[in-house]
Amino acid sequence: MTLMATPLEAERPLYFGEGGELFGLYHAPGGRAGKAVLLCAPLGQEQIRCHRIYRQLAHALAAEGMAVLRFDYYGCGDSAGASAEVDWLRCIADTQAAAAELRRRSSVAQVVAFGARLGGSIALEAASPAHFAGLVLWDPVLDGDAYIARLDALQDELRVDPKRFGAPRPPAAAAGQWTGFAVSDRLRRQLAGLRPAPVPVPALLLDSLGPAAPRPWDRLGLGAERVRTLSATPWDDLARLEQAILSRPLIQAVANHLREPA
Amino acid sequence: MREQAFRFGRAHHLVGIAGMPDRRPANVPEALEPVGVIVLNAGLVHRIGPFRLHVELTRRLNACGYPTLRFDLSTVGDSGASGESRTRTAQVCADAGDAMDLLQRQAGCSRFVLVGLCSGAQNAHTVACTDAKVAGAVFLDGYAYRTAGFHLRHTLPKLVDPRRWWRLLARRRQVAAARGEPVFAVERLPRPVVRADLAGMLDRGLRLCLIYSGGINRYFNHASQFRECFGRLVERPGICTAFDREADHTYVLAGDRQRLLDSIERWLTLNFPIPGTGHSP
Structure with missing residues (x-):
């Protein structure tokens, strides 16, 4: 794969959606767009950790002639709203709004969505209402209860982490938050019920959970040929909570997949 | 509060979000215009800041009446390279200059307060040493010495x-x-250099706020350590120091973050009052 430098002018920051509440960065392709790709971010600290790789992926896809939109859900990143206001249904609605914005800007009707972790789960939920032509899912969260339990455990480890705090912090100081972000009871309830249905469109699943993690991929109804295994990503390592997630093989796998004719 | 996204800078290479207060004071002389607040990257985290600290900070300050800009320096976050052949220090100064020019065009402010955490504090220090438009700075876990x-x-x-x-x-x-x-x-710069820099800033009339967290307890562990580091500088009226022993370096807990925002807001409204609010420096 040849990665060409994308002109900075072709990477446009903007606000869109009802009331201009959503922030996005549109990566215009060099010529007429052949495909359009919507990058759905994960939530919370995983969004910050993935910011760099999402940008690198957007550059790689734009260099291949694809129109790309990165965006922040309401309550995330540069979009309006507070972190505690993040709402699952709003994330899905925002994804639909982002898909419409991408179609409008690129004049390409068929949009493929990419998402890591909860970004993959959101893309999956939005696939039908947003009329996605395909999905690329990177370690999507398919078991909401297990995800909540893991984040609760991480938050509990964090408050007593001697590398971070001189003295352990009381549970009350860490309550209602997941690794740096306030979380509402409503979002917890919404995620607890998360059990995605089989994928309704052609999809590729990128698996980097590592050998020990449970893999509920059969719930998606994907054949083994639609799953690619990558080296393990340290999603849940507290020592790397503030380190960027970077993976050249991931970018290559997504670009190779999307380069194939639909 | 209104936020607007910009691509800006001398090579059109920088990305930032300008936040404007809802109401702008009318018929205010230039000397009383609110200062603009520019927030620099903390390490390699993009402009939203660790755990969205910079978003919460800029929106809080917008609500108080201050125009703000959170942006990515060259090659950090969503900003690209300028294509110039300069040292990193010169790049940072030029990028901050571009950011101040943008906020001046958007909000009309001609004096600025820089805010930076960790490497952002070092960058804010560098810019504050030389740029005449800088009227104040908030250094979070900035320079300190054992x-x-x-x-x-x-x-x-x-x-x-x-x-x-x-x-x-x-x-x-x-x-x-x-x-x-x-x-x-x-x-890090040597301590005598930093002491001379801080003294020079105060001589030029800058107001400085230095807040240290418990997260840097490998080299800072008491409120009195600033005095131990920099001597009688701490007695100068333009300087304010604080130590939050409980908080970690990047304010991962929401309560710690709110306490930090309270401190910055209090310092800013005291030292750079919004005309008509009744605060005086």
């Missing part, structure tokens, strides 16, 4: 606690194991 007092406070409790001896030995083994691994860190 002192005799630090070593006493750090070492004495260990001498009487056998568990600490055990942990010290364990840490020595970890350090030995890690020896040889590459370390990526910005080299």
Whole structure:
């Protein structure tokens, strides 16, 4: 794969959606767009950790002639709203709004969505209402209860982490938050019920959970040929909570997949 | 509060979000215009800041009446390279200059307060040394140095606690194991240089707020350490220092973050009052 430098002018920051509440960065392709790709971010600290790789992926896809939109859900990143206001249904609605914005800007009707972790789960939920032509899912969260339990455990480890705090912090100081972000009871309830249905469109699943993690991929109804295994990503390592997630093989796998004719 | 996204800068290479207060004071002389607040990247985290700290901060300050800009320096976050051949220090100064020009065009402010955490504090320090438009700065975990007092406070409790001896030995083994691994860190300026820089800023009338967290307890562990580092500088009226022993370096807990925002808002409204609010410096 040849990665060409994308002109900075072709990477446009903007606000869109009802009331201009959503922030996005549109990566215009060099010529007429052949495909359009919507990058759905994960939530919370995983969004910050993935910011760099999402940008690198957007550059790689734009260099291949694809129109790309990165965006922040309401309550995330540069979009309006507070972190505690993040709402699952709003994330899905925002994804639909982002898909419409991408179609409008690129004049390409068929949009493929990419998402890591909860970004993959959101893309999956939005696939039908947003009329996605395909999905690329990177370690999507398919078991909401297990995800909540893991984040609760991480938050509990964090408050007593001697590398971070001189003295352990009381549970009350860490309550209602997941690794740096306030979380509402409503979002917890919404995620607890998360059990995605089989994928309704052609999809590729990128698996980097590592050998020990449970893999509920059969719930998606994907054949083994639609799953690619990558080296393990340290999603849940507290020592790397503030380190960027970077993976050249991931970018290559997504670009190779999307380069194939639909 | 209204936010607007910009691509800007001398090479059109920078990305930032300008936040404007809902109401702008009418018929205010230039000398009383609110200062603009520019927030610099904390390390390599993009402009939203660690755990969205910079978003919360800029929106809080917009609500108080201050125009703000959070942006990515060259090659950080969503900003690209300028294509110039300059030192990193010169790049940072030029980028901050571009950011101040943008906020001046958007909000009409001609004086600025810089805010930076960690490497952002070092960058804010560098810009504040030379740019005449800078009227104040908030340095979060900025320059600090181990002192005799630090070593006493750090070492004495260990001498009487056998568990600490055990942990010290364990840490020595970890350090030995890690020896040889590459370390990526910005080299700090020598203490006399920083002392002279801070004195120069105060001589020029800048107002400075230095807040240290418990997360840097490897080299800062008491509210009095700023005085130990920089002597009578702390008595100058333009400087304010604080130490939040409980908080970690990046304010991962929401309550700690709110306390930090309260401190910055209090300092800013006291030192750079919004006309008509009744505060006076």
